[in-house]
Amino acid sequence: MNLLNKSLLYESAEKYIRRFGTRDPYAIADGLGIEVLFRNDFAKLKGLYRVIQRNRFIFLNENLPEQVQTLVCAHELGHDAHHRNLADDSPFREYVLYSMNTRPEYEANLFAASLLLPDDEVHKYAREGYDVVQIAAMMNTDINLMLIKMGDMNSRGYSFNTVYTPRSDFLSR
Amino acid sequence: MKFGEKIKDARVAKGMTQADLAQAVGVSLRTMVSYENGDCYPKKREVYGKLAAALGVEVNYLLTENEEFINAAGEKYGHRGKKYAQQLITEVSGLFAGGDMDEADLDAVMKAITDAYWIAKEKNKKYTPKKYRKADKE
Numbered sequence: 280m281n282l283l284n285k286s287l288l289y290e291s292a293e294k295y296i297r298r299f300g301t302r303d304p305y306a307i308a309d310g311l312g313i314e315v316l317f318r319n320d321f322a323k324l325k326g327l328y329r330v331i332q333r334n335r336f337i338f339l340n341e342n343l344p345e346q347v348q349t350l351v352c353a354h355e356l357g358h359d360a361h362h363r364n365l366a367d368d369s370p371f372r373e374y375v376l377y378s379m380n381t382r383p384e385y386e387a388n389l390f391a392a393s394l395l396l397p398d399d400e401v402h403k404y405a406r407e408g409y410d411v412v413q414i415a416a417m418m419n420t421d422i423n424l425m426l427i428k429m430g431d432m433n434s435r436g437y438s439f440n441t442v443y444t445p446r447s448d449f450l451s452r
Numbered sequence: 453m454k455f456g457e458k459i460k461d462a463r464v465a466k467g468m469t470q471a472d473l474a475q476a477v478g479v480s481l482r483t484m485v486s487y488e489n490g491d492c493y494p495k496k497r498e499v500y501g502k503l504a505a506a507l508g509v510e511v512n513y514l515l516t517e518n519e520e521f522i523n524a525a526g527e528k529y530g531h532r533g534k535k536y537a538q539q540l541i542t543e544v545s546g547l548f549a550g551g552d553m554d555e556a557d558l559d560a561v562m563k564a565i566t567d568a569y570w571i572a573k574e575k576n577k578k579y580t581p582k583k584y585r586k587a588d589k590e
């Protein structure tokens with residue numbers, strides 16, 4: 280597997296945003312020709328990415344809150360962009376959003392964070408003195424995703440005071 | 453459990469011989485033997501109904517999603533379609549073998565993947581060269 284560096288993931292998300300003129304993961308999936316299927320019978324499973332006979336599919340759990348669905352969809356887009364070779368017709372990989380203990384899962388989360396959360400907006404709220412929890416709430420996203428985002432921004436020259444580390448398994452909760 | 457094993461178990465539980473069951477269903481003994489060995493599956497849907505009635509089990513028990521799916525894929529897309537469908541099912545089962553995922557999700561994922569398979573096949577049609585396109589049934 281190719282190890283990607285962080286800036287490459289950020290860049291790839293930015294590229295999609297420029298190309299499609301939106302941060303909406305559903306619109307981007309549509310533009311890329313990925314079929315997004317909502318399933319109402321998934322229990323714990325949040326989402327799944329899989330290539331079937333050269334067609335790319337994202338399966339989403341319909342019962343999840345909308346905010347989580349969007350996050351999962353963005354996460355799966357990250358798999359599509361960077362790990363399609365792993366999900367190809369060769370044996371099925373652990374393409375379940377379970378933990379960030381594996382490299383692809385972490386990369387997909389970082390991709391999702393870059394796609395859904397604009398730098399300047401996060402920066403603006405942080406300058407106004409809000410803390411991570413408040414910013415995450417205002418931007419209608421998961422705290423852990425926000426932490427990943429801020430960690431990434433720090434590595435690109437911002438300096439947020441992140442006292443918390445993101446839970447590695449937040450998507451499986 | 454495989455289709456053949458299901459039939460065998462149910463038949464033995466009822467104290468029937470293979471010949472009894474074959475007669476009750478209206479197939480030859482040889483056919484019944486190959487069902488149980490897993491060499492072949494009934495092609496007609498009504499045979500499943502007769503088997504279920506003779507054995508006193510649910511049709512759906514015999515006709516699980518997967519076998520029906522694999523058969524349907526074979527019917528529609530021939531040998532290669534069937535092989536690929538089989539492979540898909542094996543892979544999905546493999547995904548759950550690790551025990552990391554919820555058992556209840558297995559069926560759901562199977563269903564999702566099999567549904568997607570038909571969509572994929574339908575979408576791929578437009579890449580089939582005209583001369584290879586079958587005069588479509590639909």
